[in-house]
Amino acid sequence: MKQRNNKRLPGVPLRQILLWILTFIIVVSIYSKMGQNQAAKEIDYSDFKAKVTNGEILSVTITPDMVTGTFKDNGKESKFQTIKVEDNSLVQELVDAKVPFKAQADKSWIYSVLFNIGMVLLFVFAWWFLFIRPQRNDGRSALNFAKSKAKMQDPSKQEVTFKDVAGCDEAKEEMQDIIKFLKNPKKFQTLGAKLPKGILLYGAPGTGKTLLAKAVAGEAKVAFFSASASEFVEMFVGVGAARVRDLFNNAKNNAPAIIFIDELDAVGRRRFAGIGGGHDEREQTLNQLLIELDGFESKQGIILMGSTNRPDVLDPALTRPGRFDRHINVPAPDxxxxxxxxxxxxxxxxxxxxxxxxxxxxxxxxxxxxxxxxxxxxxxxxxxxxxxxxxxxxxxxxxxxxxxxGPQRRSRVISEHEKRVIAAHEAGHTVVAKHSKHSDPVHKVSIIPRGPALGYTMQLPLEDKYLTTKSEILDKLTILLGGRAAEEILFDEITTGAHDDLSRTTAYARKMVAELGMSEKLGPISVQTDQNEVFLGMDLSRHKNYSEELAREIDNEVSLLVKESYRKAKAILTENRAALEKLIERLLEKEVVDSDEIDEILGFKKESQTDEKAASADEEKKADGKTQISDNAEKTEEENA
Missing domain, CATH: 1.10.8.60 (Helicase, Ruva Protein; domain 3)
Incomplete structure (x- = not known):
């Protein structure tokens, strides 16, 4: 059996489509009738009689109250109408003038009455259909815009449990108390313990905050209401606060329940900071949320869970104890x-x-x-x-x-000279990394274009680390500048390929000097050099907390660090130029060289690098967050210019 092809618009009921079509037809009919009435020229009855005598009347329609028809108007055919008077000789005069005519019963009053009544009924029906009667089973109609859009999941159909969540054992342990409280609240209430009103999950994007909230609902087997914070604020004033009230009322009616609001910072940002006013829609929504958190009692068994990537921008009144009692960090997994x-x-x-x-x-x-x-x-x-x-x-x-x-782009056509430059650049990173004591092992080097990079050198740490020493950062600066140094040594010329390396090198050096206190000249000081975008709810204006003289010294120290690292990279490559050129030739031949082959070309034993890393394992460092990739950025017309 073939399925009928439904060609109507998605999400629009068929009745609504038919209603709009009917309305369109009526409006067009009214407009056409009005246009016809306006086109007829009103003339006096005496003029009409004169035109009949002169042969200017072309056709006539006679009704009990009106005479209409067409006549010659300056050589053109036009419509006319005139009020009929008692004239027994009219018919004979029309016959004598050979004017075709016809009589028509007057039904205009019936039509007018029916038309007016029909328009009233149509208006009433349209109002009932669009505003009074809900369009869908979930209650979404024009008068229900204040209803919460949060979706309630049936506890019996929740399949996500803690078995589906991994990599955040500490966060799962924190959630166990909530599950036990929801399952057996009397056990805690006997000792005077109260159910936490709010739980804030925060962490980097993609760490599993939403999945963890779903798992809690699945383990507790309670009603779970999920909503996005952006769904509360609409163009209508007061809608956000009304939806918050409706959401909590629904949760109270289905208690015990969990309310989960994703991306809480959309409505939970800091309030009035010099822009807008107390009647801002987002602030009204936040105020209502604060009231609801303080308003309901713990015995009602309702828990509000929120997730955000930016806990620093949330309003302090929202994150204080008594509202969001627990703040649980969901970090990147080890x-x-x-x-x-x-x-x-x-x-x-x-x-x-x-x-x-x-x-x-x-x-x-x-x-x-x-x-x-x-x-x-x-x-x-x-x-x-x-x-x-x-x-x-x-x-x-x-x-x-x-x-x-990114994906490989083998189809990109690169000239032999540029291919050799790319190989030299990546080989420079590799050789410097292999001769640096505190670098991560080189896993692979490639000159195959991938994503925005024309080549890359991949380094993988042997273990997860959380602290970084000064020596490790200095070696990192040297490795990043190894590609630029190799280009200058081999070709006596530099290219735009080191743009990303230079940006990262400068950023690391400035962080060392200005924030981490790793400058011998300036000493252990840290100054505010936050380069993040201004957040209107927190810091409309920023002021430097250091003098121009100190800023100049910071710039000088950063420049010295970068120049010294570049000098060191050139020295390593000059001393190992033969191995560098050998690695370049192997890259041009195979395009991808792995760690074992790199050790063979450079004369390293496979265990040597591991031994070096094991010797400095006590100097743990903080991971960069991603595997280090030295990008050989694409050359653009702007860079060439």
């Missing part, structure tokens, strides 16, 4: 957490026997749950594209690189 997340997502994909998720977890430092889910999905797509029966290790490794730097 190596074991990444492995657990990969295992969760790998359950839905057919994996090959050679796949070791532990190795993949080690090669993805700084990845969050969303990144890892994307890696597994990309690997499955690549395996399906190659008609493989299962996802293999090569597919996952390629997926990791696609997430880091």
């Amino acid at each position: 190596m074991q957490g990444r492995k657990d997340i990969l295992e969760v997502h790998a359950k839905k994909v057919k994996m090959g026997k050679d796949v070791d998720l532990g190795v993949i977890a080690k090669s993805t430092p700084g990845f969050v749950g969303a990144d890892l889910a994307n890696v597994i999905n990309e690997a499955a797509i690549l395996a399906a594209r190659a008609d493989k029966p299962a996802v293999e290790t090569d597919d996952i490794e390629e997926a990791v690189e696609r997430v880091m730097a």
